[in-house]
Amino acid sequence: MRDRLITVLGGSGFIGRHLVRRLAAQGHRIRIGVRRPEKARFLQPLGDVGQVVPVQVNVRDDTSVLAAINGAWGVVNLVGVLHSGGPQTFAALHAQGARRVAHLARLGGVARLIQVSAIGAARDSASQYA
Numbered sequence: 173m174r175d176r177l178i179t180v181l182g183g184s185g186f187i188g189r190h191l192v193r194r195l196a197a198q199g200h201r202i203r204i205g206v207r208r209p210e211k212a213r214f215l216q217p218l219g220d221v222g223q224v225v226p227v228q229v230n231v232r233d234d235t236s237v238l239a240a241i242n243g244a245w246g247v248v249n250l251v252g253v254l255h256s257g258g259p260q261t262f263a264a265l266h267a268q269g270a271r272r273v274a275h276l277a278r279l280g281g282v283a284r285l286i287q288v289s290a291i292g293a294a295r296d297s298a299s300q301y302a
Contacts, residue, residue, distance in 0.1 A: 174198065174199035174200065175199055175200065175201060176200050176201070176245040176246065177200070177201045177202075177203060177243055177244045177245055177246075178195055178200050178201070178202050178203070178244060178245065178246045178247070178248065179202075179203045179204075179205055179240050179241050179244040179246070179247045179248070180192055180195070180202055180203070180204050180205065180247075180248045180250065181205040181206075181229060181231065181237075181240065181247065181248065181249045181250060181251050181273060182205070182206065182249065182250035182251035182252060183202070183204035183205065183206060183212065183215065183226075183248075183250065184204060184206050184211060184212035184214075184215060184226070185250055185252070187250050187288065188204070188250045189215060191248060191250070192204060192215050192218055192219075192224060193218045196218045196219035196220075196223055196224055200223075201222075201223055201224075201225075202219065202223065202224045202225070203225050203227055203240060203244065204224065204225065204226045204227065205227055205228075205229035205236075205237075205240035205241075206226055206227075206228070206229065207228065207229070207230060208228075209226035209227055209228050210226075212226035213226060227239070227240055231249075231251050231265060231269030231270075231272060231273060232259065232264055232265070232268070232269060232272075234272065234276060237272060237273060237276050238276055238280065241273075241276060241277055241280050241282055242280065244280075244282055245282070245283050245284065246282065246283060246284040246285070246286070247273065247277050247282050247284070247285050247286070248285075248286045248288070249269075249270060249273045249274075249285070249286070249287050249288065250288050251265055251266075251269055251270075251273075252265060252266055252289065253265055253266075266289050270287055270289060273285070273287070274287065
């Protein structure tokens with residue numbers, strides 16, 4: 173089980189940084205898929221040299237998602253936004269992006285996929301994010 177490649181999409185966020193720490197401590201190799209990899213470099217010291225690697229990914233783009241999950245045993249999708257705006261809408265990331273990640277993970281032969289979302293699940297919710 174150790175030394176498996178796990179891609180954590182949205183891995184620089186609140187949940188992601190804790191997950192990356194735990195996966196690194198367990199000996200996994202972690203590829204962190206984020207929009208701005210330079211902003212995720214703070215996670216690299218959580219593992220040995222080369223164990224934690226940030227890469228650019230946009231869940232609205234098949235090519236970047238495929239590149240991020242290529243060769244991964246597992247994928248954890250934590251991508252989300254607190255505020256919807258421009259192309260980074262709740263629907264584009266929380267729904268369509270999650271669908272894209274699941275579809276491409278299946279096509280790519282990923283053994284395990286974990287989807288975590290905070291999108292409002294109730295139609296009568298006062299918030300789109302909850």
